[in-house]
Amino acid sequence: MVALSRNLLEPRWAAVIFWTMRSSHHLLSPACAVDCLEIGGPADLVLAVARSTGRTATEVEERLLRGARCLIARVGDDIASVCWLSRSPEWLQEINCVFHPPEGDLYIWDCLTRPLFRGRHLYPTLLAAAADRWCRDGGRGLWIATRWDNWRSARGITRARFRPVGMVIGARWLLMRRWWILGAPGAPAHLVRTLKQAIQAGPMHLSSSLDQWGGGPRSAWR
Numbered sequence: 469m470v471a472l473s474r475n476l477l478e479p480r481w482a483a484v485i486f487w488t489m490r491s492s493h494h495l496l497s498p499a500c501a502v503d504c505l506e507i508g509g510p511a512d513l514v515l516a517v518a519r520s521t522g523r524t525a526t527e528v529e530e531r532l533l534r535g536a537r538c539l540i541a542r543v544g545d546d547i548a549s550v551c552w553l554s555r556s557p558e559w560l561q562e563i564n565c566v567f568h569p570p571e572g573d574l575y576i577w578d579c580l581t582r583p584l585f586r587g588r589h590l591y592p593t594l595l596a597a598a599a600d601r602w603c604r605d606g607g608r609g610l611w612i613a614t615r616w617d618n619w620r621s622a623r624g625i626t627r628a629r630f631r632p633v634g635m636v637i638g639a640r641w642l643l644m645r646r647w648w649i650l651g652a653p654g655a656p657a658h659l660v661r662t663l664k665q666a667i668q669a670g671p672m673h674l675s676s677s678l679d680q681w682g683g684g685p686r687s688a689w690r
C-alpha cells in the first residue's frame with residue numbers, strides 16, 4: 469500500500485522516439501542466417517527463442533497465437549538476435565500508450581541481441597531483413613520505437629535506414645495522464661500526423677507496472 473501511494477504521488481515521465489521506413493533497401497550484410505517463427509512453428513524453435521530471450525515458451529506461444537511473428541538471426545546454431553513483428557496494436561509500457569500500426573504497416577518491437585553477439589550489427593541486419601520481407605509481401609511501411617536514451621538501438625535503427633518521425637512524451641501524476649507528440653526535425657508532416665493518429669491511451673494501471681515510468685533503460689515492449 470505504501471509502495472502504491474508513493475508510486476501515485478511521484479510525477480513520472482518517459483519518452484520514446486518513433487522511426488519509420490517506407491521502402492526496403494538491400495540487406496546490409498549476410499553476417500547471419502535469418503529465420504521467421506510463426507504460429508505452428510517447430511516446438512524446439514519456440515523453446516530456443518524463449519530461452520535466448522529470457523521468456524517462457526508459453527509467453528512466446530501466446531505472442532504467436534495473437535498473430536505476432538518473430539524474426540531470428542542465427543550465428544551458427546545460436547539464436548543471436550530476435551525481433552517481434554505485429555500488424556495489430558501493441559502496448560508501450562514506458563509511456564502507457566497503445567500503438568496502432570497504420571493500415572498496411574508493420575510494427576517491430578521487443579528487439580534483443582544477446583550480449584555475446586552485440587556490436588556485430590546483427591540488429592540492423594535483422595531490421596533490414598524485416599523490411600525486405602515486408603515490402604516483398606506487399607506491405608507498405610515499418611515502424612519501430614526506442615526509448616529516447618537508447619543510443620545503441622538508435623544507431624542500429626539509423627544504420628538500417630529508418631528515419632525518425634517523432635517523439636512521444638508520456639507523463640503521469642496521481643490519476644492524471646497526458647502525452648505529447650513532437651514531430652522530428654525534417655520529418656514529413658503526413659508521417660507526423662499518422663503517428664499522432666496511431667497513438668492512443670493505454671489501460672490505466674495502478675499496479676507496479678507504473679514503476680517502470682522514468683525508470684532504467686529497460687526494454688519493456690509486450
Ligand SMILES: CC(C)(COP(=O)(O)OP(=O)(O)OC[C@H]1O[C@@H](n2cnc3c(N)ncnc32)[C@H](O)[C@@H]1OP(=O)(O)O)[C@@H](O)C(=O)NCCC(=O)NCCS
Nearest residue numbers: 579580581586587588589590591613614620621623624687
Ligand atoms: C540495442 C541492441 C538491440 C543493438 O543490437 P546489436 O546487434 O548489438 O546492434 P549493433 O551491432 O548495430 O550495435 C548498435 C551500436 O551499439 C554499439 N555496440 C553494441 N554493443 C556494444 C558493446 N558491447 N560495446 C560497445 N558498443 C556496442 C555498436 O558498435 C553500434 O554502434 P556503431 O553503429 O557505431 O557500430 C542491443 O544492444 C540490445 O539487445 N540491447 C538491449 C535491448 C534493447 O535495447 N532493445 C532495443 C529496444 S528498441
